[in-house]
Amino acid sequence: xxxxxxxxxxxxxxxxxxxxxxxxxxxxxxxxxxxxxxxxxxxxxxxxxxxxxxxxxxxxxxxxxxxxxxxxxxxxxxxxxxxxxxxxxxxxxxxxxxxxxxxxxxxxxxxxxxxxxxxxxxxxxxxxxxxxxxxxxxxxxxxxxxxxxxxxxxxxxxxxxxxxxxxx
Amino acid sequence: xxxxxxxxxxxxxxxxxxxxxxxxxxxxxxxxxxxxxxxxxxxxxxxxxxxxxxxxxxxxxxxxxxxxxxxxxxxxxxxxxxxxxxxxxxxxxxxxxxxxxxxxxxxxxxxxxxxxxxxxxxxxxxxxxxxxxxxxxxxxxxxxxxxxxxxxxxxxxxxxxxxxxxxxxxxxxxxxxxxxxxxxxxxxxxxxxxxxxxxxxxxxxxxxxxxxxxxxxxxxxxxxxxxxxxxxxxxxxxxxxxxxxxxxxxxxxxxxxxxxxxxxxxxxxxxxxxxxxxxxxxxxxxxxxxxxxxxxxxxxxxxxxxxxxxxxxxxxxxxxxxxxxxxxxxxxxxxxxxxxxxxxxxxxxxxx
Numbered sequence: 001x002x003x004x005x006x007x008x009x010x011x012x013x014x015x016x017x018x019x020x021x022x023x024x025x026x027x028x029x030x031x032x033x034x035x036x037x038x039x040x041x042x043x044x045x046x047x048x049x050x051x052x053x054x055x056x057x058x059x060x061x062x063x064x065x066x067x068x069x070x071x072x073x074x075x076x077x078x079x080x081x082x083x084x085x086x087x088x089x090x091x092x093x094x095x096x097x098x099x100x101x102x103x104x105x106x107x108x109x110x111x112x113x114x115x116x117x118x119x120x121x122x123x124x125x126x127x128x129x130x131x132x133x134x135x136x137x138x139x140x141x142x143x144x145x146x147x148x149x150x151x152x153x154x155x156x157x158x159x160x161x162x163x164x165x166x167x168x
Numbered sequence: 169x170x171x172x173x174x175x176x177x178x179x180x181x182x183x184x185x186x187x188x189x190x191x192x193x194x195x196x197x198x199x200x201x202x203x204x205x206x207x208x209x210x211x212x213x214x215x216x217x218x219x220x221x222x223x224x225x226x227x228x229x230x231x232x233x234x235x236x237x238x239x240x241x242x243x244x245x246x247x248x249x250x251x252x253x254x255x256x257x258x259x260x261x262x263x264x265x266x267x268x269x270x271x272x273x274x275x276x277x278x279x280x281x282x283x284x285x286x287x288x289x290x291x292x293x294x295x296x297x298x299x300x301x302x303x304x305x306x307x308x309x310x311x312x313x314x315x316x317x318x319x320x321x322x323x324x325x326x327x328x329x330x331x332x333x334x335x336x337x338x339x340x341x342x343x344x345x346x347x348x349x350x351x352x353x354x355x356x357x358x359x360x361x362x363x364x365x366x367x368x369x370x371x372x373x374x375x376x377x378x379x380x381x382x383x384x385x386x387x388x389x390x391x392x393x394x395x396x397x398x399x400x401x402x403x404x405x406x407x408x409x410x411x412x413x414x415x416x417x418x419x420x421x422x423x424x425x426x427x428x429x430x431x432x433x434x435x436x437x438x439x440x441x442x443x444x445x446x447x448x449x450x451x452x453x454x455x456x457x458x459x460x461x462x463x464x465x466x467x468x469x470x471x472x473x474x475x476x477x478x479x480x481x482x483x484x485x486x487x488x489x490x491x492x493x494x495x496x497x498x499x500x501x502x503x504x505x506x507x508x509x510x511x512x513x514x515x516x517x518x519x520x
């Protein structure tokens with residue numbers, strides 16, 4: 001089989017090994033996968049979606065329908081709301097996790113500030129995984145609830161600080 | 169790219185829908201020789217995948233789950249081939265062998281009717297010529313049906329070999345293949361593409377599972393009913409009733425015709441069987457409308473009755489009986505794809 005033919009079939013049917021092994025290790029370090037065995041994360045990582053973005057590309061815009069979360073494999077990403085930069089994220093960080101739970105619009109812009117490789121973990125992947133591994137799926141849902149609750153607490157603290165500043 | 173297709177979500181959804189339709193028609197033409205096994209394998213995939221997922225959720229490995237389900241499928245196929253197919257073929261042959269006697273009987277009825285109209289009302293009606301013409305038409309149709317069914321048997325034999333093989337690969341590799349194909353979308357359409365695909369796939373799977381189970385339940389119910397009612401070839405007519413049930417409004421009356429004809433054409437006409445046929449078909453309709461549709465199909469596809477009727481007439485006129493059978497599933501699939509596209513693109517439109 002010629003190399004070009006082989007690459008077509010390879011592109012269709014074969015998983016490219018290197019990225020998902022690295023991605024498994026990166027996801028394992030996030031609070032999403034606390035107490036979840038590595039082999040389960042590896043299984044899930046195989047169904048995730050690697051995407052490449054150039055510097056200045058919008059990963060998503062405020063108001064877009066969100067399908068899931070993304071983790072940075074390489075490069076830097078800025079989360080912006082209007083002209084304010086809310087966060088600068090790097091390798092191993094993740095964002096957009098609200099879309100793993102809710103069929104809602106994005107609440108900020110995400111922009112690649114340099115060439116980026118991202119791994120998307122989508123709501124359909126999560127739903128399929130929960131159906132196939134309900135026990136691990138329950139753990140992940142619990143971890144996800146922890147992450148979102150912490151974000152809510154943080155937002156509440158920020159609101160309270162802002163209010164104090166205005167009153168003061 | 170999606171944004172450039174047009175300004176309004178409906179026009180963009182329509183453009184993408186036409187593109188999908190074009191791809192589907194081209195694929196249908198390219199894969200025409202293996203369309204039957206491909207369609208059967210896909211339907212089996214949709215039906216069997218929940219079983220594979222359920223086994224995986226019990227802790228069974230991917231390979232073992234697929235193998236177990238596939239062995240089950242092979243047992244069912246082998247069982248059907250060994251037990252049901254010969255029975256069905258016998259019944260089809262018996263039906264064909266009874267046709268000449270049936271036409272003679274109908275001819276007798278019509279001649280008597282013609283005589284009665286001539287004697288009582290003075291209307292001259294050449295019943296014999298009309299019926300002979302109809303019979304010769306029917307016989308030529310019957311002959312072409314026999315030839316067609318011989319060709320169909322070859323296709324069925326090929327399908328029996330190919331279907332388990334394709335189903336195995338779908339169960340094993342479909343998700344990988346799907347991920348790669350959706351991965352070809354550009355970055356700005358990737359998430360939206362996934363959401364639209366997910367919406368379409370979920371509704372389609374629900375609909376296909378619902379329709380298959382609906383047909384199967386009606387076929388079993390009608391077969392048992394016909395058997396109890398003393399109707400000859402109960403299994404054949406039960407399966408036909410299940411198939412005809414896919415055609416709304418027109419299907420149930422059509423389902424009554426073959427068993428009624430055979431019962432009328434029998435050497436001894438059974439009144440009990442004659443009465444039981446409409447009762448069984450109507451009971452199957454009640455079961456379908458009151459129990460099966462609300463529980464299995466629910467609101468997956470809600471087509472307007474006028475659209476349904478027009479669709480059956482147009483599909484029937486263009487593609488014949490097979491067209492009538494696939495009219496509703498084809499329109500349902502189109503509606504699901506189009507509404508999912510409009511829903512998905514509406515969200516995208518509002519965000520720009």
